[in-house]
Amino acid sequence: MIGVRRTGKTPVLHPDFTVKKGATLESEYEITLFNNINEAYQQDPDLVVIATPTFNHAESIIQAAENGVNILVEKPGAINTNQARAVMSAVKKNKVGFFLGSSIGNFYNKEERKFLKNAKKTLGKNSFLFVGVDLIKNIKILMKAYDDKENFTAKFNLNLINIINKKVRAKLKVKDFKYIATFNKKKSSMENFIISKKNQIFFINKKKFHLKKNEKIQTEISKKFTISKFSKLAKSSGWHVQKYWKDTKKYYAVFLLQS
Numbered sequence: 001m002i003g004v005r006r007t008g009k010t011p012v013l014h015p016d017f018t019v020k021k022g023a024t025l026e027s028e029y030e031i032t033l034f035n036n037i038n039e040a041y042q043q044d045p046d047l048v049v050i051a052t053p054t055f056n057h058a059e060s061i062i063q064a065a066e067n068g069v070n071i072l073v074e075k076p077g078a079i080n081t082n083q084a085r086a087v088m089s090a091v092k093k094n095k096v097g098f099f100l101g102s103s104i105g106n107f108y109n110k111e112e113r114k115f116l117k118n119a120k121k122t123l124g125k126n127s128f129l130f131v132g133v134d135l136i137k138n139i140k141i142l143m144k145a146y147d148d149k150e151n152f153t154a155k156f157n158l159n160l161i162n163i164i165n166k167k168v169r170a171k172l173k174v175k176d177f178k179y180i181a182t183f184n185k186k187k188s189s190m191e192n193f194i195i196s197k198k199n200q201i202f203f204i205n206k207k208k209f210h211l212k213k214n215e216k217i218q219t220e221i222s223k224k225f226t227i228s229k230f231s232k233l234a235k236s237s238g239w240h241v242q243k244y245w246k247d248t249k250k251y252y253a254v255f256l257l258q259s
Helices: 025-029 037-041 054-066 081-092 111-123 139-146 152-168 227-236
Strands: 047-050 070-073 096-099 128-134 177-184 189-196 200-204 207-211 216-223 240-246 252-258
Touching (some): 047 054, 139 177
Antiparallel strands (some): 128 252, 200 207, 240 252
């Protein structure tokens, strides 16, 4: 994270907001100070937060974009139309996409590779993509999440019956179904189903359908990855893994991919 101050010094404050005399940002907070912004960009920052005076926003955005850095800027990004056009032109050269959460694991039949290839095509050359990835972990931890004691996940999945009824007037009853969560070791995937408790008949647009007792309706697939497996997936989809970050428990990761 980079902050820019053209002139003067930033005071270090006590908890009561009085100035702490003699203190510096470097000594108190281990914040590195640079003589100019180019020195900072040489450190390959992950993100630039632009909070300079408004008149300087456009200049700072364009410079950050030219250095291929991710940008967070307080509004406005420009103070006139000419600046706005210049900012848009600079940012378009280095597009950044976000696909967080863990939705990359919800694709079926290896469609995640197709998605990543399409994302690369859409974002274009010299682009970046942040992807959230749920990592492989102890099965007991997964089951607590996908088959919780409070039955939140079960209710969420069984609500599909209510949606079907609302959409096509199937007249199915939630009480005639149950929810189960399973872990497919071969696919490293959580697979969730609602199961018919009995033989059932229902109609959609006057067409008859049968559900046998114990017949499954799959409601979710959620693949789990290792760092190595997702890196291989990204590479095979045309991306380069620039960096990745894991939480302290190593349950989850965020990858930064570059085209």
